[in-house]
Amino acid sequence: MNLWVLMLVCGLLTFAIRYSFIAAEGHYQPPAWFRHLLPFVPIAALTALTAPELLLMQGELVLGGSNQRLWAGLAAIVVAAVWRNTLLTIGSGFLALFLLQRLGA
Protein backbone atom coordinates (compact mmCIF):
# COMPACT_ATOMS: atom_id res chain seq x y z
CA MET A 1 0.00 0.00 0.00
CA ASN A 2 2.73 2.42 1.05
CA LEU A 3 4.62 1.57 -2.15
CA TRP A 4 1.66 2.58 -4.31
CA VAL A 5 1.32 5.88 -2.43
CA LEU A 6 5.01 6.53 -2.99
CA MET A 7 4.73 5.75 -6.71
CA LEU A 8 1.73 8.04 -7.04
CA VAL A 9 3.49 10.91 -5.25
CA CYS A 10 6.58 10.47 -7.42
CA GLY A 11 4.48 10.20 -10.59
CA LEU A 12 2.57 13.38 -9.79
CA LEU A 13 5.78 15.20 -8.89
CA THR A 14 7.46 14.14 -12.14
CA PHE A 15 4.40 15.17 -14.12
CA ALA A 16 4.25 18.54 -12.31
CA ILE A 17 7.89 19.26 -13.23
CA ARG A 18 7.29 18.39 -16.89
CA TYR A 19 3.98 20.27 -17.03
CA SER A 20 5.22 23.39 -15.18
CA PHE A 21 6.22 25.75 -17.99
CA ILE A 22 3.83 24.19 -20.52
CA ALA A 23 0.92 24.94 -18.18
CA ALA A 24 2.15 28.41 -17.26
CA GLU A 25 2.66 29.51 -20.88
CA GLY A 26 0.32 32.39 -21.68
CA HIS A 27 -0.50 33.00 -18.00
CA TYR A 28 2.70 34.84 -17.19
CA GLN A 29 5.10 37.17 -18.94
CA PRO A 30 8.59 35.71 -18.63
CA PRO A 31 11.40 38.29 -18.49
CA ALA A 32 13.31 38.86 -21.73
CA TRP A 33 16.50 37.24 -20.44
CA PHE A 34 14.55 34.04 -19.81
CA ARG A 35 13.49 33.82 -23.45
CA HIS A 36 17.13 34.35 -24.46
CA LEU A 37 18.12 31.24 -22.52
CA LEU A 38 15.66 28.89 -24.24
CA PRO A 39 17.51 28.39 -27.57
CA PHE A 40 20.39 26.94 -25.58
CA VAL A 41 18.31 24.32 -23.73
CA PRO A 42 18.67 21.42 -26.21
CA ILE A 43 22.42 21.78 -26.62
CA ALA A 44 23.19 22.49 -22.96
CA ALA A 45 20.96 19.74 -21.53
CA LEU A 46 21.92 17.04 -24.03
CA THR A 47 25.65 17.80 -23.83
CA ALA A 48 25.40 17.62 -20.04
CA LEU A 49 23.91 14.13 -20.42
CA THR A 50 26.52 13.01 -22.97
CA ALA A 51 29.88 14.38 -21.77
CA PRO A 52 30.11 12.24 -18.59
CA GLU A 53 29.23 9.13 -20.62
CA LEU A 54 32.28 9.71 -22.80
CA LEU A 55 34.82 11.18 -20.40
CA LEU A 56 34.20 9.22 -17.18
CA MET A 57 34.87 5.56 -16.46
CA GLN A 58 33.40 4.43 -13.14
CA GLY A 59 33.29 8.10 -12.12
CA GLU A 60 36.94 8.80 -12.94
CA LEU A 61 38.11 11.10 -15.72
CA VAL A 62 40.00 8.94 -18.25
CA LEU A 63 41.47 10.65 -21.33
CA GLY A 64 43.91 7.94 -22.43
CA GLY A 65 43.58 5.14 -24.92
CA SER A 66 41.91 2.85 -22.40
CA ASN A 67 38.75 4.98 -22.61
CA GLN A 68 37.45 3.47 -25.83
CA ARG A 69 34.05 5.16 -25.58
CA LEU A 70 35.73 8.58 -25.59
CA TRP A 71 37.58 7.92 -28.85
CA ALA A 72 34.60 6.24 -30.48
CA GLY A 73 32.51 9.24 -29.37
CA LEU A 74 35.01 11.69 -30.86
CA ALA A 75 34.89 9.78 -34.15
CA ALA A 76 31.08 10.04 -34.04
CA ILE A 77 31.34 13.81 -33.36
CA VAL A 78 33.51 14.25 -36.47
CA VAL A 79 31.10 12.18 -38.57
CA ALA A 80 28.11 14.13 -37.22
CA ALA A 81 29.82 17.47 -37.97
CA VAL A 82 30.70 16.50 -41.54
CA TRP A 83 27.72 14.43 -42.71
CA ARG A 84 24.92 15.54 -40.31
CA ASN A 85 23.30 12.13 -40.57
CA THR A 86 21.89 10.39 -37.50
CA LEU A 87 22.23 6.74 -38.52
CA LEU A 88 25.67 7.32 -40.04
CA THR A 89 26.80 8.93 -36.78
CA ILE A 90 25.50 6.09 -34.62
CA GLY A 91 26.84 3.45 -36.98
CA SER A 92 30.33 4.95 -37.15
CA GLY A 93 30.42 5.35 -33.36
CA PHE A 94 29.60 1.67 -32.83
CA LEU A 95 32.04 0.67 -35.58
CA ALA A 96 34.81 2.75 -34.00
CA LEU A 97 34.09 1.20 -30.60
CA PHE A 98 34.15 -2.30 -32.11
CA LEU A 99 37.49 -1.64 -33.85
CA LEU A 100 39.01 -0.13 -30.72
CA GLN A 101 37.91 -3.15 -28.68
CA ARG A 102 39.48 -5.45 -31.28
CA LEU A 103 42.71 -3.45 -31.21
CA GLY A 104 42.74 -3.38 -27.42
CA ALA A 105 42.05 -7.11 -27.03
Add this chain to the structure above:
Amino acid sequence: MKQKQAFYLGLRSVMPLLLGVAPFGVIYGVVALQSGIPPLAAMAMSSIVFAGSAQFLLAQLVGSGAPLLLSAGAVGLVNLRHALYSASVAPMLAHLPRRWKMLLAYLLTDEAYAAAIPHLLVDAPESRSSHAHWILFGSGFGLWAGWQVATLAGVLIGAQLPADLGLDFALPLTFIAIVVPMIASRALLAAALAAGATAVVLAALPYKVGLFIAALAGLAVGAAMTRKAA
Protein backbone atom coordinates in the same frame (compact mmCIF):
# COMPACT_ATOMS: atom_id res chain seq x y z
CA MET B 1 3.18 18.37 -43.11
CA LYS B 2 0.21 16.21 -42.26
CA GLN B 3 -0.53 15.00 -38.74
CA LYS B 4 0.26 11.39 -39.58
CA GLN B 5 3.56 12.32 -41.22
CA ALA B 6 4.51 14.41 -38.20
CA PHE B 7 3.67 11.54 -35.85
CA TYR B 8 5.77 9.06 -37.84
CA LEU B 9 8.63 11.57 -38.06
CA GLY B 10 8.71 11.73 -34.26
CA LEU B 11 8.36 7.96 -33.97
CA ARG B 12 11.20 7.34 -36.45
CA SER B 13 13.45 9.86 -34.73
CA VAL B 14 13.19 8.12 -31.37
CA MET B 15 13.98 4.63 -32.74
CA PRO B 16 17.79 4.84 -32.41
CA LEU B 17 17.33 5.95 -28.81
CA LEU B 18 15.15 2.91 -28.09
CA LEU B 19 18.18 0.76 -28.89
CA GLY B 20 19.96 2.37 -25.94
CA VAL B 21 16.91 2.67 -23.65
CA ALA B 22 15.76 -0.96 -23.97
CA PRO B 23 18.67 -2.45 -21.96
CA PHE B 24 18.01 0.11 -19.21
CA GLY B 25 14.35 -0.87 -19.12
CA VAL B 26 15.27 -4.54 -18.78
CA ILE B 27 17.78 -3.82 -16.01
CA TYR B 28 15.23 -1.62 -14.22
CA GLY B 29 12.77 -4.53 -14.21
CA VAL B 30 15.40 -6.82 -12.71
CA VAL B 31 16.54 -4.25 -10.11
CA ALA B 32 12.95 -3.51 -9.09
CA LEU B 33 12.21 -7.21 -8.39
CA GLN B 34 15.49 -7.56 -6.49
CA SER B 35 14.47 -4.58 -4.35
CA GLY B 36 11.37 -6.50 -3.28
CA ILE B 37 8.91 -4.63 -5.48
CA PRO B 38 6.13 -6.97 -6.70
CA PRO B 39 6.03 -7.53 -10.50
CA LEU B 40 2.72 -5.69 -10.92
CA ALA B 41 3.99 -2.62 -9.05
CA ALA B 42 7.30 -2.70 -10.94
CA MET B 43 5.36 -2.63 -14.22
CA ALA B 44 2.96 0.05 -12.99
CA MET B 45 5.85 2.28 -11.97
CA SER B 46 6.93 2.48 -15.61
CA SER B 47 3.55 4.03 -16.43
CA ILE B 48 2.96 6.06 -13.26
CA VAL B 49 6.42 7.57 -12.85
CA PHE B 50 7.75 6.95 -16.40
CA ALA B 51 11.27 8.29 -15.82
CA GLY B 52 14.24 5.98 -16.34
CA SER B 53 16.88 7.09 -13.88
CA ALA B 54 14.30 8.16 -11.30
CA GLN B 55 12.78 4.66 -11.39
CA PHE B 56 16.17 3.07 -10.76
CA LEU B 57 16.69 5.36 -7.81
CA LEU B 58 13.19 4.74 -6.48
CA ALA B 59 13.65 0.97 -6.68
CA GLN B 60 16.87 1.26 -4.68
CA LEU B 61 15.28 3.59 -2.13
CA VAL B 62 12.33 1.22 -1.68
CA GLY B 63 14.77 -1.65 -1.26
CA SER B 64 16.65 0.19 1.47
CA GLY B 65 13.43 1.25 3.21
CA ALA B 66 13.95 5.00 2.80
CA PRO B 67 11.13 7.25 4.10
CA LEU B 68 8.49 8.49 1.63
CA LEU B 69 9.33 12.20 1.71
CA LEU B 70 13.04 11.63 1.19
CA SER B 71 12.37 9.27 -1.72
CA ALA B 72 9.97 11.69 -3.39
CA GLY B 73 12.43 14.56 -2.90
CA ALA B 74 15.21 12.55 -4.51
CA VAL B 75 13.00 11.70 -7.49
CA GLY B 76 12.11 15.37 -7.84
CA LEU B 77 15.78 16.35 -7.93
CA VAL B 78 16.61 13.70 -10.53
CA ASN B 79 13.83 14.95 -12.79
CA LEU B 80 14.46 18.67 -12.27
CA ARG B 81 16.08 19.02 -15.69
CA HIS B 82 12.76 18.15 -17.32
CA ALA B 83 11.55 21.62 -16.30
CA LEU B 84 14.03 22.98 -18.86
CA TYR B 85 12.46 20.85 -21.60
CA SER B 86 9.06 22.09 -20.45
CA ALA B 87 10.21 25.72 -20.82
CA SER B 88 11.78 24.91 -24.18
CA VAL B 89 8.65 23.42 -25.80
CA ALA B 90 6.05 25.56 -23.97
CA PRO B 91 5.85 28.34 -26.63
CA MET B 92 5.24 25.75 -29.37
CA LEU B 93 2.36 24.14 -27.48
CA ALA B 94 0.70 27.34 -26.24
CA HIS B 95 -2.25 27.14 -28.65
CA LEU B 96 -3.18 23.54 -27.79
CA PRO B 97 -6.09 22.39 -25.61
CA ARG B 98 -5.19 21.33 -22.09
CA ARG B 99 -5.53 17.59 -22.72
CA TRP B 100 -2.81 17.80 -25.37
CA LYS B 101 -0.54 19.78 -23.06
CA MET B 102 -1.00 17.26 -20.25
CA LEU B 103 -0.40 14.29 -22.53
CA LEU B 104 2.80 15.78 -23.95
CA ALA B 105 4.01 16.81 -20.49
CA TYR B 106 3.53 13.24 -19.27
CA LEU B 107 5.58 11.95 -22.22
CA LEU B 108 8.34 14.60 -21.92
CA THR B 109 11.52 12.60 -21.24
CA ASP B 110 15.16 13.25 -22.18
CA GLU B 111 14.91 10.96 -25.18
CA ALA B 112 11.51 12.12 -26.49
CA TYR B 113 12.63 15.74 -26.22
CA ALA B 114 16.01 15.07 -27.84
CA ALA B 115 14.49 13.13 -30.76
CA ALA B 116 11.84 15.75 -31.47
CA ILE B 117 13.60 19.07 -30.88
CA PRO B 118 15.58 19.37 -34.16
CA HIS B 119 12.32 18.84 -36.08
CA LEU B 120 10.34 21.15 -33.80
CA LEU B 121 12.74 24.01 -34.48
CA VAL B 122 12.34 23.47 -38.24
CA ASP B 123 8.55 23.04 -38.21
CA ALA B 124 7.52 26.73 -37.88
CA PRO B 125 7.23 26.91 -34.09
CA GLU B 126 4.56 29.04 -32.40
CA SER B 127 2.22 28.95 -35.38
CA ARG B 128 -1.23 27.42 -35.27
CA SER B 129 -0.65 25.36 -38.36
CA SER B 130 2.40 23.76 -36.74
CA HIS B 131 2.39 20.02 -36.19
CA ALA B 132 4.98 20.27 -33.43
CA HIS B 133 2.65 18.46 -31.03
CA TRP B 134 2.31 15.47 -33.36
CA ILE B 135 6.08 15.16 -33.71
CA LEU B 136 6.47 15.32 -29.94
CA PHE B 137 3.64 12.84 -29.49
CA GLY B 138 5.31 10.46 -31.97
CA SER B 139 8.66 10.50 -30.19
CA GLY B 140 7.01 10.45 -26.74
CA PHE B 141 4.71 7.56 -27.57
CA GLY B 142 7.54 5.58 -29.20
CA LEU B 143 9.70 5.92 -26.14
CA TRP B 144 6.81 5.15 -23.78
CA ALA B 145 5.88 1.95 -25.64
CA GLY B 146 9.50 0.82 -25.84
CA TRP B 147 10.01 1.48 -22.13
CA GLN B 148 6.93 -0.58 -21.20
CA VAL B 149 8.03 -3.53 -23.34
CA ALA B 150 11.58 -3.39 -21.97
CA THR B 151 10.33 -3.21 -18.38
CA LEU B 152 8.03 -6.16 -19.00
CA ALA B 153 10.94 -8.15 -20.44
CA GLY B 154 13.01 -7.36 -17.35
CA VAL B 155 10.18 -8.36 -14.99
CA LEU B 156 9.27 -11.57 -16.85
CA ILE B 157 12.56 -12.89 -18.18
CA GLY B 158 14.76 -11.20 -15.61
CA ALA B 159 18.48 -11.54 -15.26
CA GLN B 160 18.72 -14.27 -17.92
CA LEU B 161 18.76 -11.53 -20.51
CA PRO B 162 22.26 -10.47 -21.51
CA ALA B 163 21.74 -6.80 -20.66
CA ASP B 164 25.34 -5.74 -21.09
CA LEU B 165 25.84 -5.86 -24.85
CA GLY B 166 27.13 -2.30 -24.94
CA LEU B 167 23.90 -1.18 -26.61
CA ASP B 168 23.57 1.62 -24.06
CA PHE B 169 26.28 3.39 -26.08
CA ALA B 170 23.49 4.19 -28.56
CA LEU B 171 22.27 6.90 -26.17
CA PRO B 172 25.35 9.15 -26.16
CA LEU B 173 25.87 8.44 -29.87
CA THR B 174 22.34 9.53 -30.74
CA PHE B 175 22.66 12.63 -28.57
CA ILE B 176 25.88 13.44 -30.47
CA ALA B 177 24.02 13.00 -33.77
CA ILE B 178 21.35 15.41 -32.53
CA VAL B 179 23.53 18.04 -30.85
CA VAL B 180 26.53 18.41 -33.17
CA PRO B 181 24.57 19.55 -36.26
CA MET B 182 22.71 22.09 -34.06
CA ILE B 183 25.94 23.88 -33.08
CA ALA B 184 25.73 26.72 -35.59
CA SER B 185 27.34 29.57 -33.68
CA ARG B 186 30.16 30.26 -31.24
CA ALA B 187 27.61 30.94 -28.49
CA LEU B 188 26.03 27.50 -29.02
CA LEU B 189 29.47 25.88 -29.01
CA ALA B 190 30.38 27.71 -25.80
CA ALA B 191 27.09 26.59 -24.21
CA ALA B 192 27.87 22.96 -25.12
CA LEU B 193 31.43 23.12 -23.78
CA ALA B 194 30.35 24.80 -20.55
CA ALA B 195 27.54 22.31 -19.95
CA GLY B 196 29.71 19.30 -20.78
CA ALA B 197 32.63 20.39 -18.61
CA THR B 198 30.37 21.25 -15.67
CA ALA B 199 28.57 17.91 -15.93
CA VAL B 200 31.88 16.04 -15.80
CA VAL B 201 33.15 18.06 -12.82
CA LEU B 202 29.87 17.69 -10.88
CA ALA B 203 29.18 14.07 -11.87
CA ALA B 204 29.75 12.86 -8.30
CA LEU B 205 26.92 14.99 -6.86
CA PRO B 206 23.96 12.89 -5.69
CA TYR B 207 20.59 12.62 -7.47
CA LYS B 208 21.98 13.85 -10.80
CA VAL B 209 21.86 17.42 -9.50
CA GLY B 210 25.11 18.01 -11.43
CA LEU B 211 23.24 17.51 -14.72
CA PHE B 212 20.78 20.26 -13.88
CA ILE B 213 23.49 22.68 -12.74
CA ALA B 214 25.53 21.85 -15.85
CA ALA B 215 22.58 22.62 -18.13
CA LEU B 216 22.07 25.95 -16.32
CA ALA B 217 25.78 26.73 -16.74
CA GLY B 218 25.45 26.08 -20.48
CA LEU B 219 22.42 28.39 -20.71
CA ALA B 220 24.20 31.15 -18.81
CA VAL B 221 27.36 30.98 -20.92
CA GLY B 222 25.40 30.85 -24.17
CA ALA B 223 23.23 33.83 -23.22
CA ALA B 224 26.26 35.81 -22.03
CA MET B 225 28.00 35.22 -25.35
CA THR B 226 25.04 36.44 -27.42
CA ARG B 227 24.68 39.52 -25.22
CA LYS B 228 28.33 40.40 -25.81
CA ALA B 229 27.94 39.93 -29.56
CA ALA B 230 24.78 42.05 -29.73
